[in-house]
Amino acid sequence: MAHVQEITVWTRGVVKDKEGRDVANGIAKAADKEGKFTQAFDNYVDLPDRVNVPVRKYARISDDDIEMKYEYENEKPQVVVVVDATLVKGIDVLRGVEKDGVLVVNTNRTPDEILKFIPNQQLLKSIACVDADGIAGESTVDFSGTEGGVDAVGLGSGIAAPLLGAVAKSTGLVKLESLAAVVKNKEGLFKGHETTVIKNLH
Amino acid sequence: MAKEMTLSGCAASAQAVKMAKVDVICSYPIRPYTAAMMELAKMVAEGELDAEFIHGEGEHAQLSVVYGASAAGARTFTGSSGVGVTYAMEVYSPISGARLPVQMMIADRALDPPGDFGSEHTDAMSCRDQGWIMGWAESPQEAFDNHLINYRIGEDPRVMLPQFVCQDGYFVSHIPGKVLIPDQAQVDEFLPPYNPGKHVLDPKQPVSHGPQIRPDQGAIMDLQRAEAFLEMPKVIEEAVGDFNRIFGRHYSPFVEEFLTDDAEIVFFIQGGHAATARYAVKHLRERGVKAGLVKLRFVRPFPTTQVAESLAKFKGVGVVETSTSYGGSMRGGNLLVEVRAALYDVPKRPLTTSFMAGLGGDAVTLKDFYWMAEILTNAVKAGRVGKTVYWAGLEQAVA
Amino acid sequence: MSIPVQTQTFPMLKKLRNIPKEEYYVPGHRTCAGCGPALQYKLVAKAAGPNTIFIGPTGCMYVANASYLCTPYTVPWIHSQITNGGAVASGIEAAYQVRIRKGKWQGELPNVIVMAGDGGSVDIGLQAMSAMLYRGHDALFICYDNEAYANTGIQTSPTTPFGGNTTFTPPGKLIPEGKRLFPKDPPQLVIGGHPAVKYVATASVAYPIDLMNKVRKALNVKGPTFLHIHAPCPKGWKFTESKTVEIARLAVQTGMWNLYEWVDGEYTYQFRPREYKPVGEYLKHQKRFAHLKEEHIAKMQAFVDAKLKTPGVPIKVPVPLPREQQLS
């Protein structure tokens, strides 16, 4: 079985639900363009989402068939994206990360300020911060893509775009060009890529 | 002093429910079970039975009312027939999952379409996998007795599960027979008052009933009920043993054999048509056919061991199906599926086939049983069964 | 031997400072931040006190409150199907009547309260609710109205307002207004045909003392009672979660929601503004109405104007038939 890259996206119900889903879908769709086997889905046990509740979205990337496709959760993520920075106070966002993880956070603060809230930061290779709210403005609230529905608004029109730019810059999971082919707000994507601040931890 | 009355199955059921001192009854009319509720309504109106008699607005409501009442500590009774039984389908699993020992009488009726008020077991058999105890009565007497036995089993702390107490519509429910009504003291000795235990809805010791679980806990909910069914045979044996002792009856807990000592072929049957089958067996024996009868008393829990032990003794077994399972592996009903599965591990298996008989309320006559016996005899002679299902009255008797 | 059944009698509340401190719907539930239905649940539980049994038909107030094997109810609570809240409550009430009568349980008859959403009361739950009210059980049926099937992800219900964007009534080229029908009127359904019912009231989370007193008045009545409680849903109506109470207040101020009591045939009204604000004031905060054009808002205003002539009484002006609307 080929290695499966697991990406976990932490976000908040309703208010940033679509944005979180867009991050997971954006990564998977871009990787798909690069010829990978991919999967992106909501964490079923977190549904239905409620306003502000911490929820997870998952993406998986592999060079071969994903044999774990019907497992509920990403047990061992290598990349964690936090769509709302305050989540770091409430959840062990690095749960399951074994080592050399990459943490991408939507915040206008510095990596060091965020790291104050990450007691298990030794699991990280690097942390990347991007001010997605500042770049893209409001988050999109829309339910068309929930519960397996097809999104009617378009992928990456809100804060997901700069966050995806940060993912491309900090992880190498997917190329920026591949993301540009699937994300609606390309300007936001590039600006996110450009302004992401990365701190390497070791 | 016990007294003898001549009662229909419906009336006998009502007498048993009265003697069980139920607290809450929920009714809704549908033929042919209706008279059981008519009788109970009279008893309540006359002050002979102190119970809340609630006129449900449908079968779904009937089951919902007894669900609530049982959770609030009451002994409950409801009943239905045919499409009424299937209309209430949503509520069966919540009741068994919550471990509420409500009792429901079913007087069978064929399912629509079109309207057919005849008896057929498909209504109840469609619900057999909902976590309820299920078994049939052959006569008003057995119906009376089964209600008491089922309350005792269902309310046992090792079980705590609801019960479908079934009887054939019209044949058992409407045709009167002799019923021995015991003393109330005997019933009280056999059936202690319902003790709901710690999970009753009571403001003095508050609990939450049925919060959501995660998908990985669903199997545990299922396992709880499955384990209760594994425990149940022991409880059934105890209950039937006590019943026989207190009331002077001779029930076998799971399967009853009739004229099987040297039998080569047997009918395997549940419910009212067993009565006719007994006469058929007698007459077949007069003609030199070594026939017998094995009657099933509980289809849930299915007495796998007892069925296997009993049927392994014979050469040919004809399962009388009174329900349908369209497209099923036996192409007929579900009972042969169970029987064959029970026999699978037996080293020397009998030949088995099934007969669709009594569907839609069709009478099953002596002639029908003779026809079945001919097919079974031919099969035994040939050493093989031609097919797994024959439709009584609609096919020639060839093996 | 039959023991008489005693019931509770509650005094009315006057000031916010005097409301009971005790909570029976405690912190620790998975409802939305700013959830209107959760807010009314807290107020109802507070008003009803400890000798209460709640029946929770499936809906947000089941799934969000009773997630993952825990609940926030300090009083007995039981899940019912979304279909059968009224029937399960009937069984519980009957069980207590007979158990008290037979001496198997001692105490005053508990408050039996069904907490059903709009779907669980006037849509799929209507049959069971109506029968409970008809049969005269001493129980309170509450319809907390968040105007949609919210738990499943915001689908239209019979109380979703005209013009509401839900995932089953999305506005599109052919159907620009989203929901085409005007809502059912739950209290009128109850008042219209249930002779055993002597008390019906509407309430709103924006008027908490009024809400709690209506709960208590309902519980003081021997027999079935019905409350229709307006409970804004920040997720489904798409407004900022801090505005739950503000939106509820605006609904009353614009006439979109009317507060009244019906006591054995007599109506009294509460918090009727001298002058109503235009409905647009209410709609503008909610993105579920963001797609509406002026003509749609005018239609809604006409509906409200007609309703306000005789609040509580079924509306006299003809609402266009659904088919006619589709043709237009």
Next chain:
Amino acid sequence: MFNVPQERAVPFGCVTPAPIGEQPMMRTGNWREFRPVIDHEQCNLCMNCVVWCPDACWQLSENEEEVVWNSTYCKGCLICVNECSHDALTKAYELDFPDGVVRLEKPF
């Protein structure tokens, strides 16, 4: 006979004991992006925050002299800030506070 892992266990009939005072199996303080901050000087105990909190996270203190905030469960809806009659409450960004960490393994 069967080996049910503790984390998957379900009580008999799925009947659980009622909570007392709070439901610690569902701590919701980690839902907050913003928290309400009270200026007790400004507060006139109008009780709006107490009555309108859907999560019962504002309570009058034992001595009835001030209102007390429950940081373990407050979801940060800010109805209290919106409804405060005396502008005694303001919203503040959660990361500005080192306290109030409700770091859970799982979101529930």
